[in-house]
Amino acid sequence: MPGLKVVALISGGKDSFFSILHCRANGHEVVALANLHPAIQNGERSEDIDSYMYQTIGHSIIPLYEQALGLPLYRQEILGGVVDSNKSYASPATTQQSQQDETESLVPLLRKVMAAHPEVNAVSTGAILSDYQRTRVESVAIRLGLVPLSYLWQYPFLPPYTETSLLDDMAAAGQDARIIKVASGGLDDGFLWENVANYRTKTRLVRAMERFGIIGDGAALGEGGEFETLAIDGPWPLWKNSIQTEDDDRMVVAGEAGAASVKIRTARLVPKEPSSDFSYEQLRKPTTLDDKFTALNSRLDEIVEEISTTSDKAAETTEALDQTSGWTTQTTDTCTIISNAMAEGNSAGEQMTNIMTRLVNDYKVNPSSIAFTTILLRSMSEFGAVNLAYGSQFITPNPPARVTIACGSTLPTDTHVSLSVVILHDDIVAQKQGLHVQSRSYWAPANIGPYSQAIVTPSPTSSLPQLIHIAGQIPLDPPTMEFPAQGDLTPEAHFATQAILALQHLWRIAQIMQASHFLGAVAFIAANSTTSTQSRVSAALQSCKLAHQPPVTEEAEDEEDEHFDVWDQRQFGGNSGTNVTSTCRKDIVNTSVPPCFVAEVESLPRDAPIEWASVAIKAFDGAVETKGKHHSSLSRVCLSC
Incomplete structure (x- = not known):
């Protein structure tokens, strides 16, 4: 590039x-x-x-x-x-x-x-x-x-x-x-x-x-x-x-x-005299993976091996939206959910324009009150036109978090796009918080569209936790915004490494938003792949399972620090060069592995092989415990998330 x-x-x-x-x-x-x-x-x-x-x-x-x-x-x-x-x-x-x-x-x-x-x-x-x-x-x-x-x-x-x-x-x-x-x-x-x-x-x-x-x-x-x-x-x-x-x-x-x-x-x-003491190649860059996900990546062999032993655990189903009733509405204490909104039009862009117009005019929805959206496309080639029509509605900071997938012919006839939205109630929308990073960095991928990495849904009372809607994350290398090269990895191992990288993006966003628990996760996998569907399902499930396990701690070795500084000890009472307070954010470890679903779809943004999405709970004074077994599901399309 x-x-x-x-x-x-x-x-x-x-x-x-x-x-x-x-x-x-x-x-x-x-x-x-x-x-x-x-x-x-x-x-x-x-x-x-x-x-x-x-x-x-x-x-x-x-x-x-x-x-x-x-x-x-x-x-x-x-x-x-x-x-x-x-x-x-x-x-x-x-x-x-x-x-x-x-x-x-x-x-x-x-x-x-x-x-x-x-x-x-x-x-x-x-x-x-x-x-x-x-x-x-x-x-x-x-x-x-x-x-x-x-x-x-x-x-x-x-x-x-x-x-x-x-x-x-x-x-x-x-x-x-x-x-x-x-x-x-x-x-x-x-x-x-x-x-x-x-x-x-x-x-x-x-x-x-x-x-x-x-x-x-x-x-x-x-x-x-x-x-x-x-x-x-x-x-x-x-x-x-x-x-x-x-x-x-x-x-x-x-x-x-x-x-x-x-x-x-x-x-x-x-x-200054020309010098060879420094070169740009020598400049230290933060490693791509955190310690947690580096350890997870080191277990690639275990993850890939698991593929051959768990292929019979995933239940395969195929679901279509042909008979789906559009514009389905549900109401909770904090929000209104409108699912599968569709509209007439000759193209995906025109249909999205009409959907947004109806939301604003007929349903009286203020775009700034939308916290999360799911966009289903017939073809990812129409994403640009849809993005333009969709994005023009969001002019305030922190647009909704979003998941976008292409579902192909499973959408109803003549339907090019479907939209589902989570709309905050007027009494709490002013408390909405979000994370919208559009810069390239070493941290996580920059936004490539009008969406936020995460939106926090406020709670109507202080005794209830806040939900964090996290946008879909694909395995882009943050500083380059490119997918990692396969190198000498097998196709199965390459997919697993990308599943781990995208999962880390999800984790980092949840951590910066002070999440305490994940309620579950969805891994969307693209149908067009050189590896079998079952192998990719198993790799995604195994990655999610291992990521939720508590880290293995080793007893500290009683050895003299080779960087011990006597001057520093005398002046400040400690070796501050090596004992600086750690800035490692608190890990997110559920008491049990939350539900994880895998959905095979036609394609994902930028032809990504996998996209992770999740909802988490923001840490608060109350005690929250999530219970559940490790679930898996294979389907052609996710109806609403």
């Missing part, structure tokens, strides 16, 4: 520059830099404005990055302020709103870059944990037809599961970013102008955050605004020149509530 042509958004901070390294390591070409800076007010340009979206401290150094990296730099003033302060962001409804919200300053900036570099088709950002920043960049990027790249997204929660893994990787790559501002009670001006990735500085940051009980949530990375950084050097060949300042060129400025910052009077560029 050819690499993308990227414009990198930079603030001067450590993350935006480290993201550039990951863009290069993933085969993309960064062709330009872009930056937003404070506007002149009352004849002066403020050094540090109060912006939720942009870092501006140290902005006077930004022009030097053009020569430091040898890349053209484009800049734009920040106009407006915070109009939409919601965590998730959608494009403003009016021109006046677009002129007032500071997020929209990105639009003319990126258009300026695109005019000068028509080849640009992607934008890079350094978002790590901030939904606020990520969703805003994504909103603008998608509107301009750019692919958003956020390779640092969820970085601390990926292997090796330490909050400082990002700083460790920066140090290993040779990036030098200095702390230019502190704004937390745990940090004082003694941290200023220290290299944030330096071992001693990193250790001090961790200890300072631990004292305030906020370690593990990104505080040691400055994700809560605890500190800001300014990159001054990095590895060749990205950095052609380093930025240097003398002690007399910097002064410490005291701020409010204990904050302090560094004001740089002058800085200069120092040419």
Whole structure:
């Protein structure tokens, strides 16, 4: 797959520059830099404005990055302020709103870059944990037809599961970013102008955050605004020149509530000698699989062997929708479910338009109140037209989670598409929560359509759990958005590896949404395959079963840590270089394996071999126990999910 042509958004901070390294390591070409800076007010340009979206401290150094990296730099003033302060962001409804919200300053900036570099088709950002920043960049990027790249997204929660893994990787790559501002009670001006990735500085940051009980949530990375950084050097060949300042060129400025910052009077560029100490291939990337699913993948032989011994356990049935009564309605305490909605029309796109029109006009459904949808197509070749008609209805953040499958001739005659929807009641729809990640990262696949990875259905009372509707997940490699190559695996083993990867996507989404239990799972498998249906059914069931088993724990060996640091022990009372608080999210382990169903369908999005979907329960104070045996079912189509 050819690499993308990227414009990198930079603030001067450590993350935006480290993201550039990951863009290069993933085969993309960064062709330009872009930056937003404070506007002149009352004849002066403020050094540090109060912006939720942009870092501006140290902005006077930004022009030097053009020569430091040898890349053209484009800049734009920040106009407006915070109009939409919601965590998730959608494009403003009016021109006046677009002129007032500071997020929209990105639009003319990126258009300026695109005019000068028509080849640009992607934008890079350094978002790590901030939904606020990520969703805003994504909103603008998608509107301009750019692919958003956020390779640092969820970085601390990926292997090796330490909050400082990002700083460790920066140090290993040779990036030098200095702390230019502190704004937390745990940090004082003694941290200023220290290299944030330096071992001693990193250790001090961790200890300072631990004292305030906020370690593990990104505080040691400055994700809560605890500190800001300014990159001054990095590895060749990205950095052609380093930025240097003398002690007399910097002064410490005291701020409010204990904050302090560094004001740089002058800085200069120092040419770097070409070096072979670093290559993009050497940059550490988080492993594709978590520890849990790596262990599961290591049992491929067991899963494949199980295929030959469980083929008689799956009950095969074939069901059609020929006699299905459309527009079936059910009502619960929290939602209304409309199943198998169909409409007349000469094409799938026209029928979907008519379905959505009837939902809005006849059933009085506000699209923003829909939490989950299932789309059944006659042919996946019609998906593009259906997606266009469907997606045009969802203009607010966090559209419904969704499953899309093609069912072929099992749909009624002249029916090209059928839609089922879960609609939240008006009294709880304002409490809806969602996860809508459209950036490429190492975490999980970016959205490839107008849907969210997950939507939480609010509960009418605090004594009842909330349901998490998780969108269908196919086995795409998150950073490349491509399917894993077969290599030297057998077709059966290759399918099993893809089933495990897609299942991990489901797991990661459930974990970030704080799920405690899965109520069940559905594995859709495509009919067009070189392996037998029964073998794929067995592989899916076995993968699901093993994933729900508690991890095997080994007793810790009583051995001296080879990385033990005497200096660290004396200074801080522990070896914080290796004993940093784990950021591994709590696993989801049911008391018993929940029901798992396998449905064979004609085809799946992007010709995927398997797609996992599930509903989970969000963790809450009440006790929830799911009981049930491991079920399997093989059918040609899932009527409603």
